[in-house]
Amino acid sequence: MSKVRDFYVKKLKKRIKPVSRYCLLNLFILALVLNFVVEIFSRSSLTDSIIFTFTKPHLFLYGVLIIMLTLSPGLLLRRRYFWYLLFSILWLAGGITNCVILHLRVTPFTFTDIILVGDALRIWNLYLTKVQMFFIIIGVLLLIALIVACFFVMPKYNGVLRRLKNLGYCSAIFVVVYIVTYIYINTGIVKLSFANIAKAYKSYGFTYCFSGSLVNRGVRKPKGYSSKIINEIKAGFFDDDKNKKENSDIAVNSMLKPNVIFVQLESFFDPKRLETLEITEDPIPNFRYYYERFPHGYLSVPSFGAGTANTEVEIIIGMNMDDFGTGEYPYKTVFNRMTCESAAFAFKNLGYVSHAIHNNTAAFYSRNVVFANIGFDTFTTIEMMSGYEKTVTGWAKDDCLVDVINDALDSTPGSDYIYTISVQGHGQYPADYDPKLMPIDIKGFADSANTQSFRYYCNQIKEMDDFVKKLVDTVNARDEKSMIVFYGDHLPTFNLDDEDLSGGSIYQTQYVVWNNLGIVALNEDLEAYQLTAYVMNLAKIHEGTLFKYHQSSADSPDYLENLKQLEYDMIGGKRYVYDGESLFEATDIEYGIKKPKIKSVAVENYDVLVTGRRFNEFCIVSINGEECMTQYVSPQVLKVNARLLNDGDKIQVKVRNGKTLFYETEEVTYVQD
Template identity: 45%
Template sequence: MKEMIKKYLYNNYTISLLVAILLNFLIESFSRHSVVAALNYLVHSPLVFLYNTLLILLTLSISLLVRRKVFTFTAISVIWLAGGITNGIVLNNRVTPFTANELKLISSTFDILEKYFSKFQIGLIILGVALALIGVVIAFFKAPKSKDKVNYKKAVPMFLGGILCFFCLTQGALKTNVVASYFGNIAFAYLDYGFPYCFTNTLLNTGITRPANYSEASVDQLKEQLASSESTTIGGSNLVANNDNQLMLQKKAPNIIMLQLESFFDPTYMKDLKFSEDPVPNFRKLKEQFSSGFLTVPSVGAGTANTEFEAISGMNLEFFGAGEYPYKSILRKTTAETINYDLKDLGYSTHAIHNNKGTFYSRQKVFKMLGFDTFTSVEYMNVEELTPRGWAKDKYLIKPILDALKSTENSDYIYTISVQGHGDYPSTPVENHSKIKLSGFDDTERLNSFEYFTNEIHEMDTFIAELISALSLINEDTVLVMYGDHLPTLDITNEELANGDMFQTEYIIWNNFGLEKQDANIEAYQLGAHVLDQLGIHHGTLTNYHQQFKDEADYQENLKLLQYDMLYGERYVYDGVNPYEPTKLQMGVNEISISEVYQDEEGQFIVKGQNFTDSSRVKINDNAHETIYVDSNTLKVPDYTLNEEDQFSIQQVTVTNHVLSTSAKYKVGQEEENNQFYDQGFEEGYQAGYQAALEAMNPPMSE
């Protein structure tokens, strides 16, 4: 019996398998915040659990190749365990799980720690990391080292054989749907397929796989087809070639405003729910009057930035790695042709607006790569009202949108990203919150969550009507494209929806100059081309491709070919040279400036100027000072005495003290500069229109 135990149980292979099982279980317990949930996962998804165990076992087998087997085994085990713990911590504070891409952004991790954790908790995290590192170091020096040299002739073939077997196992798992290669919702994928597989997938499966038919000849052939189709469409479009053979608009094109609404959809599509009143009356009325349809988006419950990427770039996200966010990967390295760049060719100015922090998804960096001229984040807005979950209300987007419109004399393309509908959604009633009451679910907690969500959506619906009223008072042709970025994180299934597809939201193309109503169901990556087609604008590689070839049999195959060539290939479509330079992104449309500094009668140091917000911070010489926001023209700096030699500027900072921009320096006694940013007549018209718009919604548009 002792010999049998020693032979079959007390050996490296058995120990490795048992450790892999234990590690997998602990990882899922941390990730799911529950040992019971991990047991439930093991019982209901045994094949997935086994697959992930074998994946961990494969990595542990690296110890076969070294003499320091105990150290290597321990280090790999610690890495897996640290990943599971990190994922558990991350999921305790956001919907999106921990991915490999975030290892590349480790420096930005420290920027968000203070928002989510107390100083005591941060101390515990640092202590835990330090203890883990100390343990690994001790293992390196103290763990026994194999006395025998590694038999590489045996170990290497064994290890490579293990990799080959696991590769074949993976192919079988994919074909039998044990695991998946595409994650429509990365949060759900981690729950369905386990942390080890999903995290490894985000590590190894990134970018676009080189198409089998990729070559200069294949791209040139497609390029010729695009050029030919573009030339045949110019005659019926709003484009004409000038004397330099460059395309230009025959007449001033309308402003184009894209309004991406956070988690917005019509809740009445839920078959079992009943509502005390229509939650989206304005959106419903607009659907009847203007072009509309279903919009298929790349994710469910999360992934705002990916819907955003598809709509701006015209690229299909399914060709990228599972769960990949291009904002976190390729767009950190290169620019991409987008509607922004295409419209800038035609004289448009391009703006991005988001009532959330400017560093979210690193938009303050990524938007340079997408061709935006300005980016107005929440740090450049005066938001006075938040949702019960702490998100800015969408009504505060109206002024930034109008500010962007009046900032230029030419046409504007404005991409607006809302945040009010963001989760999570409370499972208990919020006092004095819900005007609309719901019924139909036996699950009280889920019903409460839906009721909270529905009432936030109802406010967003009112915001839509207020925005349209404001735009109607401005004497410029304007198109407003409204759509939801994805369905909310409320465990919605296809079977519960009247339309039967949880990847569908809806869009509407409102306009103030009589565009013909043309309803169609489209993909998010087709949306921009669809809108420009109705406006007679056929310019841009992917824009023209979607407009002319979306019904062809090889549409998706050639779309992948173009995307690969543009981002990862030789850029044959651009004759080998990327023509798109990163823009000099201006944070905020309105100039922030200081007009006067002084010590008041009470000895308080006062800074006067324009366009201050609650995110403004006074910088004196090289030091940032504590700043009290009074109003958009006034800031106070406690415990400072005026020194006439000092120089002053205003920084706009995030909640984690990341500096987004710094104003021009001001020195006492300097000649006052004229900082008037807009034409006074236009300014007066704008202010009158804006105030009238806010009053126009009483009663609401739907009444």
């Protein structure tokens, strides 16, 4: 083995030695080639890479400088050739990954996707076939093996290192990149945040955009940030709020205080907005009926085709995602480690109980941590639901949410704030299915290659629309003052452009505020971060720092700049708006409203049958504290091997997903007949 290694090391040394003298030139050439090849993969086109290189040479060379910066530390190492190879592989892998991701969704690969890899692994079986997963695993293992082998095979640099001189080279490259970045940003050649991240990757190149997603995180400190400016902003909306309360026909202590229910409909939008689409049946007649009769409008959301959690940030917290980093998911970078004022806290200040509901797993996007940090009292997820159906792709259907929302309303004597996240409309959308199961047919779809997939989508949102009506009927029958806000979190993952739509843009969904308060149809287009403040205002509610700010200052010329000042102050600054105090504590969040319960334990043939209610696929039978292999039979029956059970044993049912224990029932003692 050592002879083989020595043979290859000698050959490599012969090839490397002549070029090792011109280290900076070598770095530049390597970075130039890498950037060009990365752009080929990232754009899935040699032609597009050539066009980008020669029509925007200043941006292409800027990408070259960034890659040079990542390669330059190798000048300080004896294993510099391995360092160059390692980072060459990483950059190429980034370009290839972007190519693959853009075939699965419409938003490019960012550093946040690496942070979200755990969440992605939970659902990758819904996007990929077993064969594809197998080849991905093999590919990753081979790549790791190659890197390890190269570590041992690649020769070391045997010349004089001249670390001080090489450190000067590294510093010079850093200074050049810093100066160019400063000039480009301040002259508008590149931007720090992007309204359309997909177009930004095409305009500025993969290298800059991906690097930006790595270093540009959170809300950057605005110019002029100080206690003085925060207090001036605060005084403005607090004085306005005081005047509203004094002059309103409805006093503060007699505000409407209805139940406020938000329902975020996954990838929901009106197919009739598509100019060329012909469809055999309106898939959303109920939503359309409410849209024409209640407050409604276009809702500008922060992303297209993905990014559900970022729409939640704007709706629940009231912050503008444009002020965060490229492709950033604040649930994974900010709100998973700190508390923050939100609609949940604001409504609780008025005596509400705040509930979150989601028919998917609790840990996705770290919601199990984030929702406690932003003030929710309860969180009912798929782990605590039962009797739900699934789509052919494995997502829970939304119909199950009606009973859970009703349970939340039943659980308290007063008013409730309920934030519901649906999942049925989630991609991928299969093209291979039984047409008899899809009664709605279409033709003339703009993304013609995905016509059958869009037909599947239309049939799914028809069922979601049925859920909308069922929920309205259920809530209306309660004879309680209520508002239900329905809206799509983003458009579905299809190759659509603004030109394909008859109204709005691909970054605009639609919202409607059904209510039994007598509030009639108002048409107002909103940003997602304004929606909660708008709904509060309809109910004569003025509570929560950012929501009061949106209500009072939306027409101000400094509206967005001052909003950024408040955002930074709340999550990155000195919290001057709260007089420097931390006013919000994470809640001891309770999972589920109604819990599983054991009724009886019996042995039948070779099986132990545990009967009860509200069982699901996450329920595990525990005997004397030991969890057993459990077969889920129905919402009323679980089954384990009878050999495990003896007279006097203690039986429990635990709700578990991975390492997270959501609930455990009271123990039941088995008595043998």
